[in-house]
Amino acid sequence: MGEDWAISLKNVSKCFKRYPRPVDRLKETFLPGKSTVDTFWALKNINLEIPKGQTVGVVGQNGSGKSTLLQIIAGTLTPTLGELQVNGRVGALLELGSGFNPEFTGRQNVFFYGRLLGLSQQEIEQRFDDIAGFAEIGDFIEQPVKTYSSGMFVRLAFSVVAQVNADILIIDEALSVGDMYFQKKCIEKMKSLKKQTSILYVSHSITSVRNFCDRAIWIKEGEVEKDGECSFVCEAYEDSFIQRQAQNDAINKQNETNKITKNIDNQEQEVVIREVTTNKSTYLSGEDITITLNLDFIKPIQYYGVGILIRNEAGDLVTLFNTVRDDVVIEKPHEVIKLCIPNNNFTRGTYFIFASIVDDHILYPYDKLDFSANFFVDVKKNNIGIPVAEGYFRADHNWIF
Numbered sequence: 170m171g172e173d174w175a176i177s178l179k180n181v182s183k184c185f186k187r188y189p190r191p192v193d194r195l196k197e198t199f200l201p202g203k204s205t206v207d208t209f210w211a212l213k214n215i216n217l218e219i220p221k222g223q224t225v226g227v228v229g230q231n232g233s234g235k236s237t238l239l240q241i242i243a244g245t246l247t248p249t250l251g252e253l254q255v256n257g258r259v260g261a262l263l264e265l266g267s268g269f270n271p272e273f274t275g276r277q278n279v280f281f282y283g284r285l286l287g288l289s290q291q292e293i294e295q296r297f298d299d300i301a302g303f304a305e306i307g308d309f310i311e312q313p314v315k316t317y318s319s320g321m322f323v324r325l326a327f328s329v330v331a332q333v334n335a336d337i338l339i340i341d342e343a344l345s346v347g348d349m350y351f352q353k354k355c356i357e358k359m360k361s362l363k364k365q366t367s368i369l370y371v372s373h374s375i376t377s378v379r380n381f382c383d384r385a386i387w388i389k390e391g392e393v394e395k396d397g398e399c400s401f402v403c404e405a406y407e408d409s410f411i412q413r414q415a416q417n418d419a420i421n422k423q424n425e426t427n428k429i430t431k432n433i434d435n436q437e438q439e440v441v442i443r444e445v446t447t448n449k450s451t452y453l454s455g456e457d458i459t460i461t462l463n464l465d466f467i468k469p470i471q472y473y474g475v476g477i478l479i480r481n482e483a484g485d486l487v488t489l490f491n492t493v494r495d496d497v498v499i500e501k502p503h504e505v506i507k508l509c510i511p512n513n514n515f516t517r518g519t520y521f522i523f524a525s526i527v528d529d530h531i532l533y534p535y536d537k538l539d540f541s542a543n544f545f546v547d548v549k550k551n552n553i554g555i556p557v558a559e560g561y562f563r564a565d566h567n568w569i570f
């Protein structure tokens with residue numbers, strides 16, 4: 170490993186033993202060969218080289234191996250196979266609790282943890298006021314940390330890690346238990362350390378990985394699924410769970426369609442929604458969207474309303490359109506009805522269309538078709554590659570100076 174490398178992993182794998190019953194653990198020690206033990210590879214053949222000064226975000230589902238990877242790099246776990254080289258002093262904020270003794274006061278833990286991270290007694294004394302000042306936990310610094318809230322705990326732990334002048338900073342999503350004020354303060358601190366420090370940052374907030382890191386690694390079932398430029402990896406990871414959601418919803422849609430078939434058998438029904446389609450399956454924000462409803466009128470109804478609900482992947486109602494609400498009066502059967510949404514303001518994600526034909530006071534449905542169609546919206550990126558919008562919707566707006 171040359172001078173420019175901070176971390177290098179060659180074919181690193183980690184195997185855990187899992188004992189079905191506690192007694193199996195004892196059996197393995199005292200009666201080798203008689204125990205029932207399962208082996209589980211939490212990391213498989215990981216190859217990584219992280220240059221000095223790079224900020225790397227690690228993403229992946231629960232249980233995919235992110236914390237295991239960070240603990241191996243931090244030295245609190247040893248790899249079962251493979252080779253690890255770490256070039257410099259590591260400051261790690263791993264799971265809550267590691268490195269702190271609950272019976273000690275905050276002050277004592279600063280010294281205890283500081284020594285663990287490689288600082289001398291004198292160095293910690295010099296930095297103590299900065300550490301306590303950054304943590305902002307007041308008199309609690311003199312109380313045993315077992316009396317701390319999880320937010321206070323992470324405040325103190327981060328403050329120590331941030332003051333050790335580590336060459337490699339490892340943060341495992343612990344920050345998320347801090348309040349908004351402290352999370353912001355941590356991010357600002359990490360930004361100031363970014364230039365001279367290599368940072369490995371696990372987070373379930375894709376936005377913070379995307380905006381803060383230079384590179385992202387997606388860990389899937391113990392293997393590197395994607396590694397590279399941040400927005401590329403984050404997008405692939407996001408798409409993977411959008412796809413999973415769409416698969417679930419397709420099953421729901423199937424169930425709903427079955428219900429509709431029953432409705433068609435009902436001789437009393439006046440109108441049936443045959444089909445709902447969109448003019449494209451993927452839109453860029455700002456493009457026009459056209460939704461088309463095809464209806465079959467079995468009995469002539471004169472006054473009715475058309476409703477379209479748009480839900481996101483979580484099932485939340487994002488917006489709705491209804492002719493009755495819009496004071497649009499329909500006076501005869503129309504077999505094809507279109508809704509045009511010009512210059513769409515949707516943010517990135519998959520959207521599901523729920524259609525209904527209702528009476529002219531929206532009191533009851535003549536027919537409805539849930540999950541009748543879906544579409545995907547991708548958001549434009551700005552000049553430096555950050556999506557122009559996030560959240561539920563993007564209102565039209567102007568900046569005035």
Ligand SMILES: Nc1ncnc2c1ncn2[C@@H]1O[C@H](COP(=O)(O)OP(=O)(O)OP(=O)(O)O)[C@@H](O)[C@H]1O
Binds near residue numbers: 233236
């Ligand atoms: N000490 C252990 N003994 C046995 N299995 C373990 C041990 N530590 C972790 N595992 C298993 O290894 C896998 C990876 O765990 P890990 O904690 O690295 O996941 P993670 O990606 O950090 O998940 P999360 O997003 O929930 O924090 C999991 O299936 C977990 O059950």
Ligand SMILES: [Mg+2]
Binds near residue numbers: 235236
């Ligand atoms: Mg974890």
